[in-house]
Amino acid sequence: MQQKNAIDEVMRFNKKSKIVVLTGAGISSESGIRTFRDSDGLWENHRIDDVATYNAFVTNPAVVWSFYKERWLQSNMVSPNKGHNALVQLENHYQDKFTLVTQNVDGLHSKAGSKNVLEMHGSLHRCYCTKCRAKMAMASVNMDAEIPNCPSCGGKLRPDIVWFGEIPYYLYEIENALKCCDIFILIGSSGMVYPAAGFVMTAKLMGAKTICVNLDKPDNLSFFDEFHQGKSGDILPSLVAGWIG
Numbered sequence: 753m754q755q756k757n758a759i760d761e762v763m764r765f766n767k768k769s770k771i772v773v774l775t776g777a778g779i780s781s782e783s784g785i786r787t788f789r790d791s792d793g794l795w796e797n798h799r800i801d802d803v804a805t806y807n808a809f810v811t812n813p814a815v816v817w818s819f820y821k822e823r824w825l826q827s828n829m830v831s832p833n834k835g836h837n838a839l840v841q842l843e844n845h846y847q848d849k850f851t852l853v854t855q856n857v858d859g860l861h862s863k864a865g866s867k868n869v870l871e872m873h874g875s876l877h878r879c880y881c882t883k884c885r886a887k888m889a890m891a892s893v894n895m896d897a898e899i900p901n902c903p904s905c906g907g908k909l910r911p912d913i914v915w916f917g918e919i920p921y922y923l924y925e926i927e928n929a930l931k932c933c934d935i936f937i938l939i940g941s942s943g944m945v946y947p948a949a950g951f952v953m954t955a956k957l958m959g960a961k962t963i964c965v966n967l968d969k970p971d972n973l974s975f976f977d978e979f980h981q982g983k984s985g986d987i988l989p990s991l992v993a994g995w996i997g
């Protein structure tokens with residue numbers, strides 16, 4: 753408890769603290785978003801390899817598009833929860849010293865009002881042209897087409913999702929933020945799956961305080977100074993209230 757109080761003091765009284773938050777599927781599932789891990793790597797009978805790889809897209813783009821259209825529609829129907837809202841408060845307090853990195857693609861952080869969000873695995877709300885690389889909002893694309901085409905060049909569009917085997921976005925920006933952050937907070941993730949495991953290690957090695965908020969105890973618990981067990985929607989609001997004083 754003494755350690756926890758000391759960290760709270762730093763956060764409450766030092767507005768110069770730089771914060772990096774990494775969120776995972778847990779915070780989205782509390783809003784009703786389903787994930788691959790909900791059922792042994794299957795999502796409504798789709799295997800990851802059949803819908804979430806570039807190879808799947810090349811082999812059967814109609815199946816991949818059908819899957820992502822459905823996920824996009826689902827993401828439009830769900831709302832941010834109290835956990836998302838608490839992170840908006842944290843950002844409002846720390847302003848440009850706050851960086852939110854998310855592995856989620858549902859756009860719920862932005863919907864809640866978070867501004868500095870790095871969507872490292874892309875977004876269900878965007879797609880891009882495989883020919884001219886133009887990016888565009890899903891909402892601006894004709895979804896009646898089995899495989900939507902680029903309005904500029906006619907090329908095949910693909911969801912702006914970082915698929916398995918592809919390189920996540922913003923790795924340079926994330927690395928820089930981790931190296932100079934004072935506090936690293938992992939939310940809604942077990943922390944063992946790449947890249948979360950690497951992020952906490954980098955932050956810890958560079959001297960940051962490390963905090964985990966998750967339903968289950970992380971496998972790499974030793975890398976965290978604090979672990980708060982529970983749903984982020986239940987416990988983040990009071991944690992954030994304590995952190996910002």
Ligand SMILES: [Zn+2]
Pocket residue numbers: 881882883884885886902903904905906907
């Ligand atoms: Zn194009």
